[in-house]
Every structure is written in structure tokens, then in C-alpha cells.
Amino acid sequence: MFGALTTAATGMEAQQILIDIIANNLSNVNTTGFKKSRADFQDLLYTTVRVAGTSTSAGNENPTGFQVGQGTRAIATQKIFSNGQFKNTQNPLDLAIEGPGFFQLTMPDGATHFTRNGSLKTDSTGRLVDSNGHPLDPAITIPSDATSVTIGEDGTISVMQAGQSEAQEIGQLQLAIFVNSAGLEAMGSGMYRQTTASGPPIQVVPGEEGAGALAQGALETSNVKVVEEMIEMITGQRAYELNSKVIQTADKMMQQATNLRG
Amino acid sequence: MGSGIYTALSGAKAQSNHLEVIANNLANINTVGFRSDDLIFSSMLASQSGVGQSSANLPLQAEVMPNMDHSSLSRIHHYVQIVGGKSDFSQGRMMSTGNKLDMAIQGEGLFVLQGENETFYTRDGSFSLNEDQELQHSSGKLVLDENDSPIRLDLSRDVHVQQDGRIMQKGREVARVKLVTFEKPEQLMKKGHSLFYNSQPATEPELDEKSILMSGMLERSNVNPVAQMTKMIAINRRFDVVQQLIKQHFKLDEESIQRIGQAKI
Numbered sequence: 162m163f164g165a166l167t168t169a170a171t172g173m174e175a176q177q178i179l180i181d182i183i184a185n186n187l188s189n190v191n192t193t194g195f196k197k198s199r200a201d202f203q204d205l206l207y208t209t210v211r212v213a214g215t216s217t218s219a220g221n222e223n224p225t226g227f228q229v230g231q232g233t234r235a236i237a238t239q240k241i242f243s244n245g246q247f248k249n250t251q252n253p254l255d256l257a258i259e260g261p262g263f264f265q266l267t268m269p270d271g272a273t274h275f276t277r278n279g280s281l282k283t284d285s286t287g288r289l290v291d292s293n294g295h296p297l298d299p300a301i302t303i304p305s306d307a308t309s310v311t312i313g314e315d316g317t318i319s320v321m322q323a324g325q326s327e328a329q330e331i332g333q334l335q336l337a338i339f340v341n342s343a344g345l346e347a348m349g350s351g352m353y354r355q356t357t358a359s360g361p362p363i364q365v366v367p368g369e370e371g372a373g374a375l376a377q378g379a380l381e382t383s384n385v386k387v388v389e390e391m392i393e394m395i396t397g398q399r400a401y402e403l404n405s406k407v408i409q410t411a412d413k414m415m416q417q418a419t420n421l422r423g
Numbered sequence: 424m425g426s427g428i429y430t431a432l433s434g435a436k437a438q439s440n441h442l443e444v445i446a447n448n449l450a451n452i453n454t455v456g457f458r459s460d461d462l463i464f465s466s467m468l469a470s471q472s473g474v475g476q477s478s479a480n481l482p483l484q485a486e487v488m489p490n491m492d493h494s495s496l497s498r499i500h501h502y503v504q505i506v507g508g509k510s511d512f513s514q515g516r517m518m519s520t521g522n523k524l525d526m527a528i529q530g531e532g533l534f535v536l537q538g539e540n541e542t543f544y545t546r547d548g549s550f551s552l553n554e555d556q557e558l559q560h561s562s563g564k565l566v567l568d569e570n571d572s573p574i575r576l577d578l579s580r581d582v583h584v585q586q587d588g589r590i591m592q593k594g595r596e597v598a599r600v601k602l603v604t605f606e607k608p609e610q611l612m613k614k615g616h617s618l619f620y621n622s623q624p625a626t627e628p629e630l631d632e633k634s635i636l637m638s639g640m641l642e643r644s645n646v647n648p649v650a651q652m653t654k655m656i657a658i659n660r661r662f663d664v665v666q667q668l669i670k671q672h673f674k675l676d677e678e679s680i681q682r683i684g685q686a687k688i
Contacts, residue, residue, distance in 0.1 A: 165442045165443045168446035169446045175453065202451065204615055204616070206615035209612065211507065212612065214622050223507055225506065226508055226609075226622055227508045228508050230448075232450040236616075241520050243519075340552070341552050342522070343551065357554045358551050358552050397453070411446070414438070414659065417663060421673075
């Protein structure tokens with residue numbers, strides 16, 4: 162009975178973690194390029210009272226074993242990289258990736274981070290940067306006299322410069338894809354870092370080799386679906402309640418046992 | 424004291440064991456690939472003395488009542504015995520994750536994992552890659568292919584997992600995920616971390632060709648909260664009854680002692 166108490170407590174703890182993750186998902190429901198997380202749970206070790214197949218007496222075997230589990234624990238959180246919705250912004254430097262792939266950003270320390278947030282800007286020198294000022298990799302500089310910027314599905318960037326009649330190609334954006342994107346480590350601010358689990362990035366041209374094509378003038382919204390999260394939240398809350406009922410039942414049974422000595 | 428009290432006690436013990444199993448099921452209601460457990464009870468006969476049944480045939484009797492003098496049993500008593508546990512291997516619901524290395528089995532198959540010295544089986548297909556680009560379970564154990572070797576992926580190429588378990592990279596088959604079934608799934612014992620092990624290594628599992636492997640999906644726990652809740656209420660009621668029985672026994676003993684004390688010889 163004491164076992165049931167602690168087991169149910171691990172269940173309640175797990176549901177708390179689940180609710181924490183849902184809270185973070187829901188609070189980022191309007192964050193551009195945000196990818197929702199999911200909690201991974203596993204059962205704890207089992208106490209084996211009897212192993213199946215052991216003999217009970219001469220010639221007889223237990224057909225089934227008897228094990229009592231000790232509860233659950235959260236082992237990992239996983240990002241789910243499904244696509245979000247696209248919203249039109251008409252801003253020429255807003256890019257959405259229609260499928261797998263990440264933009265690559267160069268950090269001040271030289272490292273490369275990856276993001277799905279394609280809300281690009283230009284800095285004082287005309288370089289394409291993200292909202293936090295990290296330059297895009299490969300670096301692309303928009304000439305100061307450009308009157309319009311066109312970014313193709315394959316990432317080619319062409320500009321119209323003042324006094325010219327033809328657009329000029331100034332570079333091509335590249336995307337990174339990962340075999341196991343779930344292995345990426347979230348760094349906050351919509352950025353991810355490669356790990357041994359994710360493998361190294363594969364540089365691809367947008368729209369080729371499984372990478373998504375680029376859509377200019379659009380942004381990818383968060384892939385959090387409010388209804389789904391609400392359902393998860395209800396399940397989490399109910400599971401919490403169920404586990405608390407186990408504690409109540411165990412408590413009641415102990416009380417009854419105590420009352421035997423009336 | 425009447426030995427009926429021990430019958431009631433064996434019932435109380437069984438109910439509290441049952442509650443522990445229910446507690447574990449409910450705690451794992453969100454565990455990927457978790458299989459719900461239940462206990463099987465049977466009534467055990469502690470037979471009358473003198474019939475020649477040795478106590479070796481009554482393994483649990485001694486366990487339930489270690490201090491009991493078997494020779495004093497002159498009548499037949501029934502005791503509750505836990506025959507064993509049973510995992511429910513019915514299909515759980517699917518949830519989509521969009522991650523290609525997440526795999527769910529539709530059917531009776533189990534993934535085969537390589538442990539240190541033994542083989543493990545699981546329904547939890549939340550896989551990732553280790554430092555050597557080998558497919559691993561979240562416990563760190565490697566997923567095996569049909570040739571019982573680890574599955575190594577080329578990280579510079581895109582991965583597709585087909586419904587028959589074949590892993591394709593650039594149109595070429597890299598490996599085929601091994602799925603097995605057991606003729607008697609009850610020989611599988613739980614190890615924690617969503618793992619099962621074969622308690623009777625003499626009986627080898629068979630290759631499973633019927634199950635469908637779904638990439639980008641995970642199988643949820645198959646714990647049914649309503650069924651667990653109902654069982655829990657029943658456990659509570661039975662415990663209540665058993666407790667009343669024990670109290671009745673005490674009362675009977677008390678009365679008989681009083682009456683015997685008052686009797687005039």
C-alpha cells in the first residue's frame with residue numbers, strides 16, 4: 162500500500178511536467194517559427210515477486226510472472242518539427258520554409274545555430290540578419306541602392322538597383338537539413354544547435370533533396386495547435402486527478418487497517 | 424483464534440498488491456508504448472490435515488501465514504493467491520510526432536533491442552541516433568535489424584522508413600527493422616524503461632511479418648483510465664469487506680472468551 166502511494170506520486174509529478182510543457186507551448190502560440198515540445202515518459206523499475214516459468218513444485222511451472230511497477234518518470238522532451246501555418250506579411254524579407262530545413266545563423270563566437278524563423282532584416286551594412294542581429298550564413302549583403310529584393314523558391318536573391326532596368330542576382334540562400342532533427346538542442350530565441358544525436362547539418366538548396374522551398378513575403382507561425390494542447394491539458398489534469406485518487410484510496414485502506422484495532 | 428481470520432488477511436494482502444499494480448498503470452498513463460498490467464487471482468485450498476498433502480504443494484500458505492501451525496487445520500480453508508501478473512498487449516492509440524525516427528507498430532510485433540548480455544523487447548519506438556549514428560532506444564540500447572546487427576544510418580542522406588520496416592536512404596535499403604512476436608506473450612517480463620525481457624529464453628520469438636511499421640508516429644499507453652478506476656473502487660470495497668470480516672472475528676473471539684469465563688463448572 163505504501164508502494165501505491167509513492168507510485169501514484171511519481172504519476173502526479175509526471176503530469177506536472179506535462180502541464181509545464183503544455184504551458185510553454187501555449188505561451189508560444191504566436192511565436193514565429195516556434196516548434197512545440199513533447200514530454201517522453203518511461204516506466205520505472207519493477208519489483209519481480211515471481212518470474213514466469215519458474216517451477217512451483219515438481220513438474221509444475223508458473224505460467225505467468227508477478228511484477229509490481231514503481232511508477233513513471235520523465236526522461237526527455239522532444240521538439241516536434243511539423244510545419245506551422247503560413248501567414249502573409251508582404252514584407253520582402255520575410256521568408257517561410259515550406260517543408261523541412263533551417264536557416265543558418267552565425268553566432269558572435271563563430272558557431273552556427275539553426276532557426277525556422279525567417280523574419281529577416283538588414284543591418285547598417287546591408288547584411289541579412291535575424292531579429293537578434295545574427296548574420297545569415299552564407300552571408301548576403303543587400304546593396305544600399307536596391308529598390309526591390311526578390312527571393313526565389315530556390316533561395317536565389319536578386320535586387321533591382323536604382324537606375325538599372327534588369328534585376329541582378331546577388332547570392333543564394335542555403336538551408337540545413339538534419340536526418341534526426343528531433344535531436345537538435347533548443348537554445349531559446351527560436352534557435353537550435355546541432356548535437357551528436359542530430360548529426361551534422363546537410364547543406365542543401367531550398368526545394369531540393371527533401372528541403373522545403375522558400376516563400377517570400379510569408380512567415381511560418383508556431384506549430385502549436387491550441388485545440389490539441391487543450392486536449393493534452395485535459396488529459397494531463399485528469400491523469401493527475403486519477404493518480405491523486407490512488408493516493409486517497411491507499412490512504413483510506415491504511416486508515417481501515419489502522420482502525421482494526423478499534 | 425479462528426483461522427478464517429487468515430483467509431480475510433490473505434484477501435487484504437491481495438487487494439493491496441492489486442492497488443499497487445493499478446497505481447503503476449495510472450502513473451504510466453502517458454508513457455509511450457506502455458502495456459497495462461493486471462493480476463490474476465485464484466483461490467487456494469489449504470486442505471484438512473491428515474489427508475496427506477504435504478506443505479510443499481502449498482507454497483503460498485507459508486508465505487501468507489508464516490506462523491501458522493498447519494497441523495491445527497481440521498477444516499478446509501480457502502485463501503486468495505496471486506497466480507501471476509499479466510500485461511495487456513492490445514493496441515494503444517497512435518499519436519503523430521512528425522519525427523521520422525519515431526516508429527509505431529500496428530499489430531502484435533515488438534522491437535528487438537540489444538542489451539549488454541541479453542536481448543530486450545519494446546513497443547516504445549521513440550528512437551534517436553547515438554554518437555556512432557546507430558539507431559537507439561531512449562534507454563540507450565541499440566535497435567536491431569533482421570540480421571541482429573545494429574542499424575547504422577548515413578547522416579548525410581535523407582531517411583525514409585517504409586511500412587514493412589525497411590529503412591531507405593537515397594532509394595537504397597540500408598536495413599530492415601526487426602519485429603518479433605511471442606507465441607505466449609505472458610513469458611515477457613517488464614524491466615522498466617519500457618523494456619521487456621524473455622523470462623524463458625528457451626522459447627525464441629518468431630519473426631513478425633504481419634505488423635505494420637509507421638514512421639513519424641508513436642503508440643500511446645494502452646491503460647484504460649475508466650477500467651482502472653472501476654477496479655480501484657472495487658479494491659477499496661473488497662478491502663472494506665475483508666476488514667469487517669477481521670473485526671467480526673475479533674468480536675467472536677472476545678465473546679467466546681467472555682462466555683467461557685462466565686461459565687460455572
